[in-house]
Amino acid sequence: MYTSSPLFLLVLRKNISYMLAHHLIDPTRLAVELGYTIIVVSLCFIIFFKTREIYDLTTHKGIKYFRITFLFFGLAYFFRFLSILCILIKVTFDIYLPYNIFKIFPMAFVGYFSTMAILSLTYSTIRKELQIKHPLLLFNVIAVLISCIAFISMSHSLLIISQAVLLSFAIIMATRSYSKSRKTSQLFILYILFFLFWIVNLFILGPKRSLPIEIQIAFQIVSIVVIWVIYHKVTKWTK
């Protein structure tokens, strides 16, 4: 019989070990990822749409960069899930997909949108100290550059490192700004946590870097709480 042939068993064993290595075939893990993505993406998009009116009324630059942060983060989380789904489809159904197709999502789209989000949120808080003539153009150049380098080199680690460097830059700039005003900001801590959880999420996406599901769920719950707090603060002023 075909199913008992050594070649079939070899392919099956290879696929199972690949699936287990990625921990992606596990339905619980997939359900957790799907639920997490739906909640985070919904919250990000709700924040983006809820702030539309106050931006339309004021065309305030700070509000502009604040709201596009959540649009970009929503898209980054959406593409992060798509990339997981792509790998899952590939390993589950043994479909031939060129390496680039399922690599393009984490490397290009996730990298681009998350870089744009990190830069926009940082700029929204420190734009008074940091006068840039065409910020959006500059952010796009940086984001495209980072996603292109990561995509061409096919190095997932490079993307994590570049995002970590951006995060460090954001922390340094924000700390300088807050030390001038001599106030401790709850918001600053929220943003740092928000970025850190993103990097953890990016780390999980990498090949063979799965965390135990309990730890991953704990991270994701805390990350949802952080976004929920931001969402709650937004809804307080956008009734």
Next chain:
Amino acid sequence: MDKIRRRRDRLEVVYDILRIIRQHHNSIKPTPLLRYSNLSSQSFSEYLSELLEKGFVKEITDEKGKKFLTLTDKGFRYLEKYKLILGFIEEFEL
């Protein structure tokens, strides 16, 4: 007496102009509006052009050919939301 006057930011100036129009039964001529708004004529022209362009106020002409400024729905909405807008900017340190 405090001689140093705080410089109003753009959002506050817009609020003041719109509030003055509303206080005058939503109909005021440009010259008294300039006087009440406490702006230089150049700044006032710039703000007025912006408010007209963005649809916060509109110009109406009466039967005698006199021009008046009135608030649009968007203008009223700005006045209504102003405190929330300030709260939002402060909350997120924008």
